[in-house]
Amino acid sequence: MSTPATTTSVVIESIDSSLWIRLNRPERRNAFDPDMCSTIVEALHDANRYRSIVITGSGGSFCAGGSLGQLSEPTVTDLRHLYRSSLALFDAIRSCPRPVVAAVNGAAAGGGNELVVACDLAVAARSATFGQTGPRVGSSPVTGATNVMGVQIGEKRAKELSMLCRRYPAERAYEMGLVNEVVDDEILEDHVRSLCREFELLSPRYLEITKVNSNLWWNSARDSFSNGLGMLVQAIGSDDMIEGARAFLEKRAPQFPPAE
Numbered sequence: 384m385s386t387p388a389t390t391t392s393v394v395i396e397s398i399d400s401s402l403w404i405r406l407n408r409p410e411r412r413n414a415f416d417p418d419m420c421s422t423i424v425e426a427l428h429d430a431n432r433y434r435s436i437v438i439t440g441s442g443g444s445f446c447a448g449g450s451l452g453q454l455s456e457p458t459v460t461d462l463r464h465l466y467r468s469s470l471a472l473f474d475a476i477r478s479c480p481r482p483v484v485a486a487v488n489g490a491a492a493g494g495g496n497e498l499v500v501a502c503d504l505a506v507a508a509r510s511a512t513f514g515q516t517g518p519r520v521g522s523s524p525v526t527g528a529t530n531v532m533g534v535q536i537g538e539k540r541a542k543e544l545s546m547l548c549r550r551y552p553a554e555r556a557y558e559m560g561l562v563n564e565v566v567d568d569e570i571l572e573d574h575v576r577s578l579c580r581e582f583e584l585l586s587p588r589y590l591e592i593t594k595v596n597s598n599l600w601w602n603s604a605r606d607s608f609s610n611g612l613g614m615l616v617q618a619i620g621s622d623d624m625i626e627g628a629r630a631f632l633e634k635r636a637p638q639f640p641p642a643e
Contacts, residue, residue, distance in 0.1 A: 393422045394441070400434040401579040402426065402481075409442025412490060414450040420468035427475040427483075435582040436479060437575055438502060439486035445511065448494025459619050466612045469494055470526050473501040473608075477601050480591040482582055486575045487511040487553070487562065493520070496544070496561075497527035500535060501601075503594060505562040506578065507553040508571045513561060519548040519637065521627020525611025530604040536560045 394405040404423055406413035415423075423438075430436055440446055449465050476483045476498075485491075485502040493516035499505050507513075517523040524545050533541035536559045543549070553565045566574045582590065618624060622640050630637035 392416075392419050393426075395422075395426050397433070398437075398576065399579065400583050401437055401576070402430050402433040402435075403437045403439065406438075406440045406446055407442075409440075409444060411450060412444040412447035412492075413440040413442070413495070414447040415469070415472070415494070416450045417464050417468035420472040424471055424475040427479045430479055430481055433481055434587060435579045436481050436483040437486050437579065438476075438483060438498065439572070439575075440488050442489075444489040445485075445487045445491045446495030446498050447490065447492045448497070448516065459616065462619050463616055466615060469497075470608055470612060473497065473526055476501045476503075477598055480594065481587070482590060482594065484575060484578060485562075486571055487513075488568070488571055490550075492516050492550075493522075493524065494526070497524055497532075499561065500527040500532045503597075504578070506564045506566060506571065506575050507556060507562045508568040509553055509565055510568050511553040511556075511565075512550050513544075513553070513556040514548060514550040515544045516548055516631075518546060519627065520631045521621070521624035521637070521639075523611065523615060525615065526608045529611065530607050531601055532561075534600045 392406075392408050394407045396403050396405075404426055406415065406419065408414065408419070427436065449469055482503045485499045485505040487499060487505055487507040488511065489508070490512045491499050492512075492514055496513050496515055499513065515524045515528050517528075523529070528541065528545045532544065540559050544551075551559070553562065556562050557565045564574070626639055627637050
């Protein structure tokens with residue numbers, strides 16, 4: 384049985400009966416790029432020997448979504464690759480036969496929040512924050528937040544997150560139903576390990592059946608993911624995309640052109 388690939392940007396390790404996947408680009412708040420997505424997808428495809436999977440971050444951040452550095456000078460090829468890699472990552476989480484738990488140890492923003500949506504369960508540190516960033520940075524959260532998140536927390540709440548781009552503390556995320564539990568920061572990983580030990584007492588065969596059957600809403604929304612990504616590709620290089628990305632990188636408020 385092959386060993387999952389490990390790179391400096393993604394640290395993969397076995398802990399008890401679980402596979403832990405740690406995003407390791409703290410200098411950019413663990414924003415993922417296509418190479419990181421590919422490494423995680425490979426690990427998930429080789430995860431049958433484990434009883435559960437945990438995805439977490441390093442350096443006090445969970446995940447800031449897709450890396451925005453290239454959006455200020457976008458190319459269709461690069462961004463299409465990033466979009467498709469993001470969707471492949473989320474699909475791999477959903478198709479993995481083992482439960483995937485998000486251990487949210489810091490900010491889950493943009494695609495990082497959608498990563499939480501894709502996971503089967505989520506446990507948040509008390510200092511964690513959640514929120515979408517799309518319209519603020521010249522993008523749109525079409526791979527989970529505009530569709531599946533509505534099933535998880537309700538349509539009105541999902542639109543609030545997707546459209547207003549506010550940031551929510553962990554306790555509020557718990558109240559909305561975005562995460563299962565909130566625990567003190569210093570016990571997050573120990574608590575998640577305890578949760579994973581519960582999976583050891585359960586049938587992997589019937590957990591897989593339960594998970595596959597629970598993907599009804601994800602599968603129903605799958606076409607909307609592809610359609611949304613197609614629209615994002617058509618908008619590459621737009622004034623809104625470039626201004627949103629530059630404002631994000633320059634840490635200032637965006638000045639979008641007037642609506643047409």
